[in-house]
Amino acid sequence: MAWFSKKPRIAVDTEPQAEPRPSRMEGLWAKCETCDEIIYRQELEKNWMVCPHCEHHHYWAARARLAALLDPDSFEEFDKELEPQDPLGFSDTKKYKDRLKSTRKNLGEPDAFISGVGRIQGHQVSVGCFVFEFMGGSMGSVVGEKVARVFERAHELKCSAIVFSASGGARMQEGIFSLMQMAKTSAAIARFRTGTRPYISVLLNPTTGGVAASFSWLGDVILAEPKALIGFAGPRVIEQTIRQKLPEGFQRSEFLLDHGMIDAIIHRKDLRAKLGQILGLLG
Amino acid sequence: MATGTSYVLEFERPLIELEKKIDELKVLSTSGTVDFSSEISKLEKKAKKLQTEIFSDLTRWQVVQMSRHPNRPYFLDYVHYLFTDFVELCGDRAFGEDPSIVGGFARFDGKPVMVMGHQKGRNTKENMARNFGMPRPEGYRKARRLMELAERFEKPILTFVDTPGAYPGIGAEERGQAEAIAVNLEVMSRLRVPIISTVVGEGGSGGALAIGVGNRVLMLQNSVYSVISPEGCASILFRDAAKADKAADAMRLTAKDLLEMKIIDEAIAEPAGGAHRDPAKMAEALGKTLRKHLGQLAELSPDELVQDRYAKFRALGVFSGR
Numbered sequence: 001m002a003w004f005s006k007k008p009r010i011a012v013d014t015e016p017q018a019e020p021r022p023s024r025m026e027g028l029w030a031k032c033e034t035c036d037e038i039i040y041r042q043e044l045e046k047n048w049m050v051c052p053h054c055e056h057h058h059y060w061a062a063r064a065r066l067a068a069l070l071d072p073d074s075f076e077e078f079d080k081e082l083e084p085q086d087p088l089g090f091s092d093t094k095k096y097k098d099r100l101k102s103t104r105k106n107l108g109e110p111d112a113f114i115s116g117v118g119r120i121q122g123h124q125v126s127v128g129c130f131v132f133e134f135m136g137g138s139m140g141s142v143v144g145e146k147v148a149r150v151f152e153r154a155h156e157l158k159c160s161a162i163v164f165s166a167s168g169g170a171r172m173q174e175g176i177f178s179l180m181q182m183a184k185t186s187a188a189i190a191r192f193r194t195g196t197r198p199y200i201s202v203l204l205n206p207t208t209g210g211v212a213a214s215f216s217w218l219g220d221v222i223l224a225e226p227k228a229l230i231g232f233a234g235p236r237v238i239e240q241t242i243r244q245k246l247p248e249g250f251q252r253s254e255f256l257l258d259h260g261m262i263d264a265i266i267h268r269k270d271l272r273a274k275l276g277q278i279l280g281l282l283g
Numbered sequence: 284m285a286t287g288t289s290y291v292l293e294f295e296r297p298l299i300e301l302e303k304k305i306d307e308l309k310v311l312s313t314s315g316t317v318d319f320s321s322e323i324s325k326l327e328k329k330a331k332k333l334q335t336e337i338f339s340d341l342t343r344w345q346v347v348q349m350s351r352h353p354n355r356p357y358f359l360d361y362v363h364y365l366f367t368d369f370v371e372l373c374g375d376r377a378f379g380e381d382p383s384i385v386g387g388f389a390r391f392d393g394k395p396v397m398v399m400g401h402q403k404g405r406n407t408k409e410n411m412a413r414n415f416g417m418p419r420p421e422g423y424r425k426a427r428r429l430m431e432l433a434e435r436f437e438k439p440i441l442t443f444v445d446t447p448g449a450y451p452g453i454g455a456e457e458r459g460q461a462e463a464i465a466v467n468l469e470v471m472s473r474l475r476v477p478i479i480s481t482v483v484g485e486g487g488s489g490g491a492l493a494i495g496v497g498n499r500v501l502m503l504q505n506s507v508y509s510v511i512s513p514e515g516c517a518s519i520l521f522r523d524a525a526k527a528d529k530a531a532d533a534m535r536l537t538a539k540d541l542l543e544m545k546i547i548d549e550a551i552a553e554p555a556g557g558a559h560r561d562p563a564k565m566a567e568a569l570g571k572t573l574r575k576h577l578g579q580l581a582e583l584s585p586d587e588l589v590q591d592r593y594a595k596f597r598a599l600g601v602f603s604g605r
Binding site (some may be wrong): 050055079081082083085087088091092093114120132141142144145148170172173174175176177178179180181182183184185187188189190191208209210211212213214215216217218231233238242244246247250251261262 | 412449450451452453454455457458459460461463464465466468469470471472473474488489492493495496509510511515516520522524530533535536542544585591592593596597599600601602603604605
């Protein structure tokens with residue numbers, strides 16, 4: 001096992017990157033993305049992937065997140081069998097079909113979203129979480145369908161809904177179908193809201209584009225992890241448009257809280273308790 | 284109707300030049316003693332043939348250029364041709380007025396409706412004011428406000444989509460561009476009145492969809508609708524913005540494509556040479572189509588309208604597995 005492995009910082013555009021950029025830190029030791037401290041990997045994992053020195057929240061894999069935030073053994077996964085197709089026969093520098101195949105082989109996930117039903121401090125929740133390393137967490141038909149079903153399931157079970165978002169936006173390779181997932185997921189929320197259960201949206205680093213501009217920003221309560229990049233357009237697109245450097249901290253969680261766009265910023269160590277608390281009040 | 288300098292696309296040029304020649308001959312004919320009438324009719328035949336040749340088989344990239352044609356009729360032109368009694372309503376009641384989306388009540392065939400659309404400018408000054416048809420959150424919030432008004436007064440909503448996209452700027456982000464769009468998607472999906480959305484030019488991503496969740500979604504023949512601009516797609520996926528033509532092909536973004544993929548309900552044929560060559564005729568065709576669909580939707584109860592719209596968007600997506 002390597003002591004260190006190359007670990008590119010996550011660059012975000014409005015739209016997903018052509019190649020997934022894994023932020024997983026492999027090897028026995030990891031280096032903090034912010035303070036460059038060397039951290040024993042096991043210690044980092046025990047600390048919810050938060051740097052014990054500078055509190056930087058590193059990417060936390062979807063399955064590990066769900067396992068840690070939900071009550072032990074409470075998670076039952078749904079819709080595992082949904083698999084992406086290639087409705088446009090899309091090809092850029094690589095065929096979309098091949099990209100799907102190789103990403104699936106690398107990650108063992110069929111697409112960028114895991115969903116199911118579980119419990120948090122005893123409260124039943126219909127829950128979903130993005131797999132960001134799957135093509136930048138981009139939303140195509142499968143992600144859209146799974147998200148819609150999270151709300152439909154919550155509505156049926158009369159339980160709360162929670163979605164953890166981390167996505168560059170719509171999946172360009174599925175063209176107009178990916179755009180339409182924005183309408184589909186938002187419509188599913190409208191229907192869910194005829195009931196009385198809450199939807200808690202948790203915004204992770206990063207949440208942009210068509211995912212930010214649909215179900216992610218429709219939470220009854222919207223939480224964010226510290227310093228997550230959240231917005232509609234990616235910083236690069238904005239810089240190119242206005243031909244100015246963006247101010248420090250622009251589109252970060254703290255900036256959004258200041259501008260009244262989210263309810264609270266929650267440190268990962270407090271996330272489970274906070275979710276439990278809100279569910280206790282509303283769920 | 285706003286007028287600007289006439290603009291000619293590269294592939295239109297041979298036709299436009301030929302027509303200019305015909306016009307010159309006509310002037311000569313009337314002023315001089317020489318009779319050019321046979322010459323003129325020959326050239327007119329040639330022009331017609333050329334027009335068919337050029338426009339019958341446009342590439343997707345050419346259609347993109349048509350959809351952005353600076354002489355193309357815009358929302359307010361259709362208001363002029365199709366509606367009477369238009370009362371513009373402004374402002375989001377929270378921050379400001381965004382002229383890149385225009386809306387208000389008007390009469391269609393004498394009956395009150397809510398109309399709204401993205402509005403581009405005809406010249407630089409107008410485009411500065413209209414922000415090239417790229418709304419800020421205020422625009423979307425105004426649109427939502429007007430749609431909710433329409434619901435309250437039980438008036439059908441007709442929206443006209445024509446935008447490169449929602450504006451990516453600092454202020455827009457500060458004031459919640461993503462939230463504004465998201466809320467519109469949710470609100471539109473549950474409104475209890477008929478909604479017909481027509482893409483009349485550019486359907487640029489979420490900024491277009493934010494007023495596009497209709498019981499019917501229609502497109503003019505030379506309009507486009509896509510998840511990202513061809514240039515944006517090219518620069519991200521093809522690593523070269525100059526490959527926009529390729530990206531346009533890959534994304535399949537024309538009215539014909541979207542009809543084939545069953546995303547839209549109808550593609551409305553444009554006059555020969557495109558909507559800008561005969562805006563009145565274009566408006567007439569659009570009006571006829573709107574009338575038909577409004578008639579069909581009038582049969583549905585408010586519950587059925589919501590259900591119809593929900594079912595339409597719920598079904599969109601291609602995947603395997605149950």
